[in-house]
Amino acid sequence: MKLTEEERKQAEANRLAAIAKRKALLQSSSANIHCQENQSHYWRLAKCPKLANDNAQIPKRHQDSKSMPISSTQLSKKFQARLEICSPDTFSITPETLKGCLYPGDEECLRRLGDVLSDVMHSHYTQDSGGRKACVYKLRDYGSVLSCLRKSKDIEIREIPHLTLKVVETFSHCFVAGQWRPCRPEHLSDEDVDELITKLPETLLNSLLPFQLEGIKFGLRRGGRCLIADEMGLGKTLQVIV
Template identity: 55%
Template structure:
């Protein structure tokens, strides 16, 4: 009869089918320990606890020290490749200390000692040289110090002490001695007697005594002697005394 019927289709949704849950522990159950095995496990545990307790007590009584094998361990030096084949510089040789002394006449009755460097040896310095000389010549009294032309200093001694000073210096192995020439010293030593006594004493064959000098002067013309000034007469005597 022309009637339209709407047919509704009802869709039935069935719940999904899940697989049965699996057990979390898929391994087979372990067998139970026997009484003997339980006793053995307990004994092992007690022994381990005893060892640990003994170790702790030993560490408390004796603090841990560095292992001997680490004491001798040294870190390796990293060498520079640029200087690996370089030849190390040779150390400079250390020269022994030594100095020389120069003995010189500085007045009719005195002489001086001047320290100087020696080639091939280390010079200890002027102050140190004088300090050593004072100890070496402690039995001889120096008069004073004097300035020399080079700007240094020299110690001055009496000419009568020359032999004693020279003997002490020669006995000291670290000092090179430059003596006064013998002829110079011999003449000066004889002249020093005249200087200290205040009167002329001949010391060489050509020297004349004052008596002979006066005798020669008296032979000069009287008029010439009267015209001579005092310093001219002294110069004449000086020349006649020395021949």
């Protein structure tokens, strides 16, 4: 098939355009190489000369006191005492690090807490969720503990939230000597709960595991106002339905 005159002209124009484009790329590449050589030559000339005397003293630049690092000996050895509820009638005190202060260590912090709270009888020691040692006190002594801690300048207090404390104090008398006592209209006594349990079908009652039965009793005592936070597959739905 023969090309028309117009097609020949178009092909020739395309060929010339491709040659011109290639020539421009070659010129650009050559210019970049030349520029890099000049930069390399510049840095060779800009190298710092070696001092004639190796033992020559280099003048030290004056440091601003604000930019100088703070020595650990200059930091205050303060720590934070975190107070939190750990049972219906007790709370714990856990020593923690305080930003900008040098932490004295767990044992030293517990010793200081013991000295500050020497007038308050502590219950026992426990571990928090992070594995740190904490001392436990009775909830009825919360005010005395807080008053003693506030007298120390080396201890920053992280108190129990006021609303949380009030709620726990309100319901704390429900547990007297380890026994449940109703304190609200919707609460049920252990006797009432046991009576309700006997009304369950025997087949269903026998299929419940001990912890599931205890969860049901827990909810009934509180009139159904509770939170069951077991892991998956342990029968939370079954306890709620029952």
